[in-house]
Amino acid sequence: MTQPLTLTLSCPDRRGIVAKVSAFLFERGCNILDAQQYDDPETGAFFMRVVFAPDGQDADALRAQFMAIADELAMRWTLRDPSQRYRVMILTSKSDHCLADLIYRWRIGELAMDISAVVSNHPEQTYPAIDFTGIDFHHLPVARDTKLEQEAALWALIQSTGTDIVVLARYMQVLSDGLAAKLEGRCINIHHSFLPGFKGARPYHQAHVRGVKLIGATAHYVTGDLDEGPIIEQDVERISHRDSPDDLVRKGRDIERRVLARALRWRLEDRVLLNGRKTVVFTD
Structure with missing residues (x-):
């Protein structure tokens, strides 16, 4: 089984963030194993952590492809392989x-x-x-x-x-x-x-x-x-x-x-x- 990857992100809250992230992973054959999210009503910030199976996808390639969504939504984010300690x-x-x-x-x-x-x-x-x-x-x-x-x-x-x-x-x-x-x-x-x-x-x-x-x-x-x-x-x-x-x-x-x-x-x-x-x- 391919080692799961972990995506964490924070950005200004708006509609469609979860949909964009989920669609990005789905389109690349990735399977979400765990997902948590939080909207902070005081700061207007959105936070998310997703653990997913990449189905053979290269982590570096996923990072490069995710950059477009991250830039669009002004995200502060990481995509990490937990095996890299x-x-x-x-x-x-x-x-x-x-x-x-x-x-x-x-x-x-x-x-x-x-x-x-x-x-x-x-x-x-x-x-x-x-x-x-x-x-x-x-x-x-x-x-x-x-x-x-x-x-x-x-x-x-x-x-x-x-x-x-x-x-x-x-x-x-x-x-x-x-x-x-x-x-x-x-x-x-x-x-x-x-x-x-x-x-x-x-x-x-x-x-x-x-x-x-x-x-x-x-x-x-x-x-x-x-x-x-x-x-x-x-x-x-x-x-x-x-x-x-x-x-x-x-x-x-x-x-x-x-x-x-x-x-x-x-x-x-x-x-x-x-x-x-x-x-x-x-x-x-």
Whole structure:
């Protein structure tokens, strides 16, 4: 059986978009296996994700032929063969729970990606419990007066490794506006709080002081505005007055792992489309 292809698109809403896309695929003998769509009444934008069997059609040829429809409807679109895996770079600092979880899910085949590199501002010896076999590890230390040089080295590594997606797996460094702009729509962060509340440092301690009854975590795209990027996924867990800040941190680690893993998997499967300051996520 021919490997299914995935078409994602967004464009100004108008009548006939679904008909044009369906007719395009039908005329080329393609069979639609799954289709999801959304009309945003607030922005007037239309979003669609279609998985189809190409029946022997060449993906490059389909892209070239689809260009006429895409131009006519002012589409932002991709047509991708899922067997061509995204190259993902994971950035981390001292906390290793999200890093370890992503590597584990990658090793068992749950996350269909190629890890282009793991980058940390701490040396590899910081992570004695993690097996980096088959993974390139890069130590890029950073200080206040070396931040620009470190980011230049990081950007060069992103380019030289052909990285498609960057994941901040508890990378406790704020990206500069310049690097954030270069990675627009390609960089996913896990914030250890339920945004938009409790931004910045020590959010679990902030939550404890406020006596919250729920804690959460948020996976979002990185922008130049700290913790303000389009949200991809969130989750929460109930707590009580008996929980200390350490209890919140412990419970929060579990939330962070599953939220980041879900967000990354959806991005790898082309389920996340940008919608201004928000996202449209076609979950499975």
